[in-house]
Amino acid sequence: MTPEDFAALLTPEGRALLDSLRDYDPGQELAVATRLRREHPAPLVSAALGQARLRQRAVAKFGAEDAFRMYFTPGGGEMATRASVASYRAGRLAALGVRSVADLCCGIGGDALALARLGIRVLAVDLDPLTVAVARANAEALGLADLIEVREADVTEVDASSYEAVFIDPARRGGRGRIFDPESYSPPLSWAVEAARAAKHAAIKIAPGIPHEAVPAEAEAEWISDHGDVKEAVLWFGTAPGTIRATLLPGPRELLTADPLPDPEAGPVGRYLYEPDGAVIRAHLVAEVAARLDGRLIDPTIAYVTADELRPTPYATAYEITDVLPFGLKKLKALLREREVGILTVKKRGSAIEPEELRKKVKPQGPNAATVFLTRVGGAPSMLIGSPATQPAG
Numbered sequence: 001m002t003p004e005d006f007a008a009l010l011t012p013e014g015r016a017l018l019d020s021l022r023d024y025d026p027g028q029e030l031a032v033a034t035r036l037r038r039e040h041p042a043p044l045v046s047a048a049l050g051q052a053r054l055r056q057r058a059v060a061k062f063g064a065e066d067a068f069r070m071y072f073t074p075g076g077g078e079m080a081t082r083a084s085v086a087s088y089r090a091g092r093l094a095a096l097g098v099r100s101v102a103d104l105c106c107g108i109g110g111d112a113l114a115l116a117r118l119g120i121r122v123l124a125v126d127l128d129p130l131t132v133a134v135a136r137a138n139a140e141a142l143g144l145a146d147l148i149e150v151r152e153a154d155v156t157e158v159d160a161s162s163y164e165a166v167f168i169d170p171a172r173r174g175g176r177g178r179i180f181d182p183e184s185y186s187p188p189l190s191w192a193v194e195a196a197r198a199a200k201h202a203a204i205k206i207a208p209g210i211p212h213e214a215v216p217a218e219a220e221a222e223w224i225s226d227h228g229d230v231k232e233a234v235l236w237f238g239t240a241p242g243t244i245r246a247t248l249l250p251g252p253r254e255l256l257t258a259d260p261l262p263d264p265e266a267g268p269v270g271r272y273l274y275e276p277d278g279a280v281i282r283a284h285l286v287a288e289v290a291a292r293l294d295g296r297l298i299d300p301t302i303a304y305v306t307a308d309e310l311r312p313t314p315y316a317t318a319y320e321i322t323d324v325l326p327f328g329l330k331k332l333k334a335l336l337r338e339r340e341v342g343i344l345t346v347k348k349r350g351s352a353i354e355p356e357e358l359r360k361k362v363k364p365q366g367p368n369a370a371t372v373f374l375t376r377v378g379g380a381p382s383m384l385i386g387s388p389a390t391q392p393a394g
């Protein structure tokens with residue numbers, strides 16, 4: 001899609017065409033395109049069909065109400081922050097008293113929109129002309145154009161000193177896919193850190209796999225998950241240096257410390273197994289969760305906590321364990337047959353076996369459900385069988 005194709009989508013004809021495609025079935029694309037081309041120019045029809053597909057895909061991130069009013073580029077939709085995470089982060093900036101933000105690397109505007117929705121004035125900057133046009137259209141489509149100035153520029157040449165905070169979300173995908181080296185981000189992480197240091201408040205969005213050693217000493221590091229999936233890490237400047245935080249959405253349910261506990265002891269598997277949320281694991285806060293549960297690890301290298309009592313926790317999912325066995329397919333198959341388990345949830349940590357492969361091999365059959373954990377206990381490949389425990393209120 002060129003900026004010209006996109007501009008055509010914003011004409012009254014383009015908007016009406018796109019709105020008519022809200023429920024269109026991409027499987028019928030050829031027939032729909034042929035019909036529409038009788039009444040509209042071919043480039044407009046193909047831009048509208050492409051945009052309709054992108055809107056459908058964006059529903060998971062932005063919800064139907066916004067996604068069907070917004071515009072996307074193929075890469076921009078994928079790179080955009082999901083609304084739940086963007087609005088949580090915008091809320092943190094608002095709570096710091098921030099009223100204006102320079103969003104350096106704004107993409108299609110996922111973060112800028114969330115900030116403006118809290119009444120924060122935003123300068124949204126991106127290098128790519130089509131992305132800029134899309135971000136501008138999104139600000140208008142959601143009635144936020146008064147609060148968002150979208151500018152086409154290289155962020156490394158923008159003076160953001162008049163803004164109370166900067167937010168930087170460097171591009172972490174290139175022509176060949178995901179980029180893992182933070183110095184290959186665009187712009188590089190070292191540039192973003194310097195820009196953050198110069199601001200009163202700053203947040204840099206980065207990949208959740210960032211090693212803890214790479215977190216600058218004066219930054220707070222936060223790992224954010226949404227419905228159990230780890231979405232991102234954020235380096236905060238101007239908040240609480242040295243703090244490590246895991247934030248679980250929805251909620252937010254937060255766990256933080258500036259003085260992490262040492263790794264917990266490992267010991268025998270108790271009646272309950274707790275699977276910590278991914279944000280807790282990435283933030284290296286499993287010891288904090290284990291301490292709250294009076295629990296221990298099942299293995300020094302595995303992030304499963306075990307305890308003999310069931311305690312409520314928002315940071316982990318609890319399972320009641322009925323069997324702890326050395327790993328063995330035959331044994332597992334026999335046990336599942338005996339218990340008539342047909343609904344088998346496979347979880348793994350520290351095992352190379354793929355859940356689908358295991359399910360195919362054991363062929364579960366029957367009316368009952370169970371969860372099997374493929375993992376290591378005290379260094380030995382093991383299987384733990386159990387089922388989700390109903391957490392006591394508290």
Ligand SMILES: C[S@@+](CC[C@H](N)C(=O)[O-])C[C@H]1O[C@@H](n2cnc3c(N)ncnc32)[C@H](O)[C@@H]1O
Nearest residue numbers: 080081105107108109110111127154155169186
């Ligand atoms: C990860 S996306 C931003 C997504 C955005 N936060 C959102 O939620 O929609 C990164 C963006 O940075 C832009 N970018 C990369 N290098 C840039 C630079 N030097 N100056 C301005 N924009 C840049 C890319 O064009 C891309 O749109």
